Amino acid sequence: MDFELTPEQIQVRDMVREFAQREVAPHIRDWDAKGEYHPEVFRKMGELGILGLPIPERYGGGGFDYVSLALACEELEAVDTxxxxxxxxxxGLNSLTLLQWGTEEQKQRWLVPQARGEKLATFALTEPGAGSDAGNIQTRAVRDGDSYVLNGEKMWISLANTADHFLVFATLDPSQKHRGLAAFMLERGMEGLTTGSIHGKLGIRAGDTGWISMQNVRVPAENMIGEPGEGFKIAMSAIDQGRFTVAAGACGLIRACLEASIKYCHERQAFGQEIGRFQLVQQMIAKMVKGYETSRLLVFRAAELKNRGIRNTRETSLAKWVACDAAFEAANDAVQIHGAYGFSNEYPVERYLRNSRGAVIYEGTREIHQVLQAEYALGYRVDRPLRCPQPPAQAFEEQEARA
Amino acid sequence: MKIAVLVKQVPDPNAIRYDRRLGDLVPGTPQATNEYDLYAVEAALRLKEQLGTGEVVVASVGPARETLNRCLAMGADRAVAIEGPSLPGDSLVTATVLAAWLRREAPDLIWAGQETSDAGTGNVGPQVAALLDIPLVSNVVGWEYRDGVLTLEREIEDGHQFQQVRPPALLCALSALDEPRLPTLRGIMEARRKPSDRISPADLGVSDDELAPVVSWEGLFVEEESATGVVLQDVDPDQAVEQLIAFLQERRLI
Known part of the structure; x- marks a missing residue:
């Protein structure tokens, strides 16, 4: 085990940190308070290559490894979720899924512009009536000649109003439950595809969360990713990547809570001394340190498995559960340390608390992850090989090729 | 055109913590690239881009791996780290070593930051120019290159001054120049494949005598600050409001 970051990983971390600090940190309090969404930020992320970070260079990406991806997520969420x-x-959910499951033609068509940051992409599995119970989705795909006709609604979709490409899951046969699902790439502008915003969210108010409606959307058969009936497996492997980025981001949120709290502990005086001197405050700081370090280790372990293309559903789930719970606790404690000031948006910690709550629900609820971990431990759950395994990171691919 | 840029890795000004017992910075203080130097690198890259040809070489005296990597990722073509047990010494030692390297490289133009955020002497640029006997233009906040002549805008005490110089010359950058670009991921990847040399003063023919510092450091201390307030008495309320606003604005509190 090597806990040292490589010079390239350090450079990626520093570049993403500077980008987020320069472009977003000065405005985020205002954007969050007004619920303003600023998609121009994504254009800059694309120019810097952040939107294609782990995608191999031959598909227009940066060719960086999963530790670099984790560091980037940490730096981004340290500024805002x-x-x-x-x-x-x-x-995570779209481009890496195309890399794993897409045909060469599909990769050239969708992955390359996505990795270059020319097109934005999202993932649409959740529905108004189906979240954790993904096998029960109601969006229907009916074969009609050389295309499929899709009808249904998707809910809680990030980038719903901004994305150009949508990885949509639909059932070919509801009686087959999860075995009846298929995945399709849809493009904005397809007739019958409309999107809208969800307002009144507790957190991530500077983000675009919305819904997608499909009414008789005709999708060419070549837009199907994987094979008919493979949709559930594709969705789950996509979620292995999405969860990883959520876990890594949660580390950034914990770090932001810790840094804000340490600063305040040194500034704020009570009973004639800085509040950092009080042991019950120290306990909260210590818990944040514990949460940050343990979460990061779990994220990096999952990253190492991903780098080598080794199945990591169990490890990624554990990292996501631990990191997101720790982030919520850290944000809650950060508000407590800030006292009444923590209750106002004069300080960022109330935003951290609101932002931290969603990740305990999305990408597998806390409860789903506990069930997964218990089932693995009890031997009720075994990961079987996939038809298309997750490819290793570019540098590890090159290593293997040389060997 | 071959452009050399002199850069330095310094303690990160945003992460500095002082250890009273050591009388020095807390060990392991994060390092960063000196801010003015990044403006110098940006200016050099833009000039090369304007000309459509040329080479940007960055050099640093003392340990600076991260800084040189960053400059390469921004777009510099080559990096040189000049390292040795007696480096970094005082500013004259640094300038002597850099001048020896620059004599060998013979660039058409040299950019440097106006000063560093650690020692802050602002000596190295002028000393290098003196040692090489080339024109020096300091406090540069704008530039234009046309027909072999550089027109430089300088910040001076009571305004701005324009000067023209024909390279070779040494220019010292201030932060009013174009904002330094962030390295792109592609740039970071490409930087791995760019030449990066490590040389010693001996490689440059600098003798031990020349490496002996003329300035010695006594230690590092933090000046005790005592809070002072401003009391406005017997002032017209309108004036008092204006003065208070000015007071707050000065401290960037509003």
Whole structure:
């Protein structure tokens, strides 16, 4: 085990940190308070290559490894969760899924422009009546000649109003439950495809969360990713990547809570001394340190498995569960340390608390992850080989090729 | 055109913590690229882009791996780290070593930051120019290159001054120049394949005598600050409001 970051990983981390600090940090309080969404930020992320970070160079990406991806997610969410969400859906759930399951033609058509940041992409599995119970989705895809006709609604879709490409899951046969699902790439502008915003969210108010409606959307058969009936497996492997970015981002949120709290502990005086001197405050700081370090180790372990193309559903789930719970606790404690000031948006910690809550629900609820971990431990759950395994990171591919 | 840029890795000004017991910075203080130097690199890259040809070489005295990597990722073509047990010494030692390297490289133009955020002497640029006996233009906040002549805008005490110089010359950058670009991921990847040399003063023919510092450091301390307030008495309320606003604006509180 090597806990040292490589010079390239350090450079990626520093570049993403500077980008987020320069372009978003000065405005985020205002954007969040007004619920303003600024998609121009994504154009800049694309220019810097952040939107194609782990995608191999031959598909227009940066060719960086999963540790670099984790560091980027951490830096983005340390400024605001909406920035990391873009990576989760565009890179994790969509682009890496195309890389794993797409045909060469599909990769050239959708993955290349996505990795270059020319097109934005998202992922649409959740429906008004189906979240954790993904096998029960109601969106129908009916074969008609050389295309499929899709009808249904998707809900809680990040980048719903911004994305150019949508990876949509639909059932070919509801009686088959999860075995009846298929995945399709849809493009904005297809007739019958409309999107809208969801307002009144607790957190991630500077982000674009919305719904997608499909009414008789005709999708060419060549837009199907994978094979008929493979949709559930594709969705789950996509979620392995999405969860990873969420876990890595949660580390950034914990770090932001810790940094804000340490600063405040040194500034704020009570009973004649800085509040950092009080042991019950120290306990909260110590818990944040514990949450940050343990979460990061779990994320990096999952990253190493991903780098080598080794199945990591169990490890990624554990990292996501631990990191997101720790982030919520850290944000809650950060508000407590800030006292009444923590209750106002004069300080960023109330935003951290609101932003941290969603990740305990999305990309597998806390409860789903506990069930997964218990089932793995009890031997009720076994990961079987996939027809298309997750490819290793570019550098590891090259290593293997040399060997 | 061959452009050399002199850069330095310094303690990150946003992460500096002072250890009273050590009388020095806390060990392991994160390092960063000196801010003015990044403006110098940006100016050099833009000039090369304008000309459509040329080479940008960055050099640093003392440990600066991250800084040189960053400059390469921004677009510099080559990096040189000049390292040795006696480096970094005082500003004259640094300038002597750099001048020896620059004599060998013979660039058409040299950019440097106006000063560094650690020692802050602002000596190295002028000393290098003196040692090489080339024109120096300091406090540069704008530039234009046309027909072999550089027109430089300088910030001076009571305004701005324009000067023209024909390279070779040494220019010292201030932060009013174009904002330094962030390295792109592609740039970071390409930087791995760019030449990066490490040389010693001996490689440059600098003798031990020349490496002996003329300035010695006594130690580092933090000046005790005592809070002072401003009391406005017997002032017209309108004036008082204006003065208070000015007071707050000065401190960037509003």
């Amino acid at each position: 909406f920035l990391r969400v873009v990576i989760s859906v565009h890179v």
